[in-house]
Amino acid sequence: MSWRVFKFFDFEELKDPDTNQPFDKLKDLGVTCCACGRGQMIFGDAGGNLHILTSLRDIISFACFALRVHFIYQLKQRNIFLTVGDDEDLTPLIRVWNFDKRTKEGTPTLARTIRAVIPGGKPQSTVMAISAHENMNMIAVGFKDGTVVVIRGNITRDRSSRHRVVHTEETPGVYVTGLGFRQVGQQTYLMMSTTAAVYSILISDSDPKTQLDSIGNDLHCSTMTDHTQDHKFVIARSEAFYFYTSEGRAQCFAFEGDKFFIRWYRGYLISVAYGGRGSGARAASLAAQGGARESMTLSIYDIQNQFVAYQTTFSSRVIDVLSEWGSLYVLLKDGRLIRLDENDTKTKLETLFKKNLYPTAISLAKSQAYNDGLIDIFTQYGDHLYSKGDYDGAIAQYILTIGRLEPSYVIRKFLDAQRIHNLTDYLKALHEKGEANADHTTLLLNCYTKLKAIDQLDKFIVEDQNLTFDVETAIKVCRQANYHRHALALAKKYQRHDWYLRIQLEDLGNCVDSLEYISRLSFKVAEVNMRKYGKQLMSELPEETTKLLTSLCTDWIPRGTENAPQTMTSPVWCSPDQFIRVFVNRKQHLTQFLEQQIRTHKDHHLHQVVYNTLLELYLSEIGHCTPGERVGKESRALQLLKRPEASYDLDHALVLAQMHDFRAGILYLYERAGLFHQILLYHMEHNDYEQVMDTCKRHGRKDPNLWVQALSYFASGEECKGKISEVLQHIEENHLMPPLMVVQTLAESQYATLSDIKSYIVKHLKEENDQIAKDEHHIKQYREDTAKMRDQIRDLQKSAKIFQVMKCSLCKRGLSLPAVHFLCQHSFHQGCLDDEFENECPICARDNRKVLDFIQRQEQTTDLHEQFHSQVSGVFGTVIGGDPSYSDTVWNEPSWNSACIVSLEQTHDHPNSTIYFLDYMCSSVSLVHCSTKFLFKVFLVVFVLSIR
Numbered sequence: 034m035s036w037r038v039f040k041f042f043d044f045e046e047l048k049d050p051d052t053n054q055p056f057d058k059l060k061d062l063g064v065t066c067c068a069c070g071r072g073q074m075i076f077g078d079a080g081g082n083l084h085i086l087t088s089l090r091d092i093i094s095f096a097c098f099a100l101r102v103h104f105i106y107q108l109k110q111r112n113i114f115l116t117v118g119d120d121e122d123l124t125p126l127i128r129v130w131n132f133d134k135r136t137k138e139g140t141p142t143l144a145r146t147i148r149a150v151i152p153g154g155k156p157q158s159t160v161m162a163i164s165a166h167e168n169m170n171m172i173a174v175g176f177k178d179g180t181v182v183v184i185r186g187n188i189t190r191d192r193s194s195r196h197r198v199v200h201t202e203e204t205p206g207v208y209v210t211g212l213g214f215r216q217v218g219q220q221t222y223l224m225m226s227t228t229a230a231v232y233s234i235l236i237s238d239s240d241p242k243t244q245l246d247s248i249g250n251d252l253h254c255s256t257m258t259d260h261t262q263d264h265k266f267v268i269a270r271s272e273a274f275y276f277y278t279s280e281g282r283a284q285c286f287a288f289e290g291d292k293f294f295i296r297w298y299r300g301y302l303i304s305v306a307y308g309g310r311g312s313g314a315r316a317a318s319l320a321a322q323g324g325a326r327e328s329m330t331l332s333i334y335d336i337q338n339q340f341v342a343y344q345t346t347f348s349s350r351v352i353d354v355l356s357e358w359g360s361l362y363v364l365l366k367d368g369r370l371i372r373l374d375e376n377d378t379k380t381k382l383e384t385l386f387k388k389n390l391y392p393t394a395i396s397l398a399k400s401q402a403y404n405d406g407l408i409d410i411f412t413q414y415g416d417h418l419y420s421k422g423d424y425d426g427a428i429a430q431y432i433l434t435i436g437r438l439e440p441s442y443v444i445r446k447f448l449d450a451q452r453i454h455n456l457t458d459y460l461k462a463l464h465e466k467g468e469a470n471a472d473h474t475t476l477l478l479n480c481y482t483k484l485k486a487i488d489q490l491d492k493f494i495v496e497d498q499n500l501t502f503d504v505e506t507a508i509k510v511c512r513q514a515n516y517h518r519h520a521l522a523l524a525k526k527y528q529r530h531d532w533y534l535r536i537q538l539e540d541l542g543n544c545v546d547s548l549e550y551i552s553r554l555s556f557k558v559a560e561v562n563m564r565k566y567g568k569q570l571m572s573e574l575p576e577e578t579t580k581l582l583t584s585l586c587t588d589w590i591p592r593g594t595e596n597a598p599q600t601m602t603s604p605v606w607c608s609p610d611q612f613i614r615v616f617v618n619r620k621q622h623l624t625q626f627l628e629q630q631i632r633t634h635k636d637h638h639l640h641q642v643v644y645n646t647l648l649e650l651y652l653s654e655i656g657h658c659t660p661g662e663r664v665g666k667e668s669r670a671l672q673l674l675k676r677p678e679a680s681y682d683l684d685h686a687l688v689l690a691q692m693h694d695f696r697a698g699i700l701y702l703y704e705r706a707g708l709f710h711q712i713l714l715y716h717m718e719h720n721d722y723e724q725v726m727d728t729c730k731r732h733g734r735k736d737p738n739l740w741v742q743a744l745s746y747f748a749s750g751e752e753c754k755g756k757i758s759e760v761l762q763h764i765e766e767n768h769l770m771p772p773l774m775v776v777q778t779l780a781e782s783q784y785a786t787l788s789d790i791k792s793y794i795v796k797h798l799k800e801e802n803d804q805i806a807k808d809e810h811h812i813k814q815y816r817e818d819t820a821k822m823r824d825q826i827r828d829l830q831k832s833a834k835i836f837q838v839m840k841c842s843l844c845k846r847g848l849s850l851p852a853v854h855f856l857c858q859h860s861f862h863q864g865c866l867d868d869e870f871e872n873e874c875p876i877c878a879r880d881n882r883k884v885l886d887f888i889q890r891q892e893q894t895t896d897l898h899e900q901f902h903s904q905v906s907g908v909f910g911t912v913i914g915g916d917p918s919y920s921d922t923v924w925n926e927p928s929w930n931s932a933c934i935v936s937l938e939q940t941h942d943h944p945n946s947t948i949y950f951l952d953y954m955c956s957s958v959s960l961v962h963c964s965t966k967f968l969f970k971v972f973l974v975v976f977v978l979s980i981r
Contacts, residue, residue, distance in 0.1 A: 042343035047370040060368025068105035075103025125149040175209025211255025224266035253294035253709040256807035468748040471503040478510040567615035610640040
């Protein structure tokens, strides 16, 4: 296999920090084995000593065995390492050392010593391989006779350890060459290799074994990978490297060469082979001749990215390769220690860029988790391919930059019509990754339309469910390109109802499908679209549109869901007034629609516009029908007005009724509005005397002024004056007008005569005389009571008052001192009186206050009379403007009457002043001075003056 070879490691010989000379402290130790990890390197020699090299280049040495140290195994996650060596009796021993517990000299403490023997009485054999599990509960030991023993139990303790043979070899000369533990979930596998085969052993009670391959390897030519290769077991043979899982062989990489040992380091497979870089058949030939065994080639393979990261040849024998302190260290037989420092990822990538090895750079960046620079690599690779004319390859790389590289950078490169296919692929990838905007969607759809790629357009719109793009933009582009079917499919798929209906109605004129589509929408969406497109649908399909609107305003159930289980919710409907404007020039359908709504929603209060509009529709038909038809149509309109739930605008309805001369409606609306005067005026305008009287009788109790208005009306015509007496009767019964106002009202009529009101005046004067008699009786009684009170006051002022009350007037108990006596002959215990009645009898207080309130009101009335007197004194000064003793004078009737008549004659040009004068006289002068004869004279004078 031919992989590219790079120099991604820097070669440097390790130097002593004190002398700055090559590090030679390991030169004369005779190292037989070594290990590394946990911040130090451990070397074993043929004398049984261990040498620990620290990061400061110091060496700590101590005796480990009496004889040779064969193996050192360092646990990767613990400060524990194992050594295998021979004691004086040549018995192989396993010793466990703990770095966490050190001696005073800084050496690790010995935690445990285990005899490396084969249980079952088998003869002793040399240890060829050793491995320990990271959980410190198992040690695997491989022997030269092919036996493998697993020691179970805590490796740092002596107690409860169990030795068990898990593998034996029947073939002589076959020995164990490599061991390693592999953890798969909860199961632990022991991977092992011999010179003849590779096995996988499940560590359990029965230890089942699986032969993975029938080829083996030499000693030290096996290792375990890390997580980058899923902890596989690797063996090296002269022809190739073989990788194994616990189930079988995995990948294989053919590299010829006589391998000396292999190691694993951070994803790299490190191989040391005999001979120079020309390894292979030539090296094997030299080895057979006994030459070139000292010359060795170190190769570092990047298995994941499949290139050789470093390769060099050493003229001296390589003892081992160690990895510590972030570098690789190569121990040579002459004692030198060579350090290999790996280049950083950026340096590696720059090297690859110079050689235009972009695929390798991409693979390397991914394996190194170099995400920040990966996009730049894709971009550079794409630019490189674009410059070479490989547009398909370039667009493939640019697609990998989506989300990080600005799309316009790529789009500008492929705007040429010859590269529209590549641009289409890139734009589609943008949509697939959710990075497209509205402009990208527009461009992609334009590409499809220009390419006439109907199949791809169908797939983009209909089939691809996971694409993200601006739906409205896609609909617009398809619509502009006259791909109406695709635009409708998009609008329907993504529920862009407005666009669907706009295309159907404005572009295709398909009202039937539009109406069918709306009927399947939810209530809210259907309502919005019917408000928007209802006029157009009504102009083409009036019957069907009216039915749909009726359903929308009653109880909406989308078509196709009638049989679906309905939740127990209140009916969904919208107000009909929102759709009245839809019925332009469709009065008949609008009438049917509104009538249906009123019948359906009789228990709900519809908007007043619904009733106003329906009333207007009814009344508009009245002017275009025969008298016989008019009666029926007016009856229908009146029934609408009288509906209890009808919430029409009263003023609007009244204007409509007046415009169409709807007599019954006008009168009903007047009555409903409480405009009884308007009803009366309406009948007066039509000279309907009987209806005038009927209106007064029906509504006179609510508005008594109707009779007053009727009196003026009947007094204005000769043919209706016969109704005056009946009107006067109602006025008199309800005391609606004073007699003087009745006389004044009739005096303004040229048809009313004295005979029309004779009986009214006589009856009124008789009632006044009766009232005068009653008042005289009350006056006499009040005078007698006043005289008695004055006598009592005089007695109280001149004579002593004797109190002989024996009981308290409140508590009714015997009266005892201290006591309070009032002049009203009531006595009380002092404790029975509240503070409020300290100076007033609580029993008489209420009556006394009534009297005081009455007196106060009289005084206020007197003030008002005096004010009025001052105002009218200029006009009636001849009568009341003189003697201050006027109020006490008893006037004789002839002189008083004469003065009044003279004053009335003087003021005949001032009718209002005359009325004020008579009202004042009646309220100011005692009725005892006014006879019936005088009152009649006064009324007669007023009547005559009014006629004049």
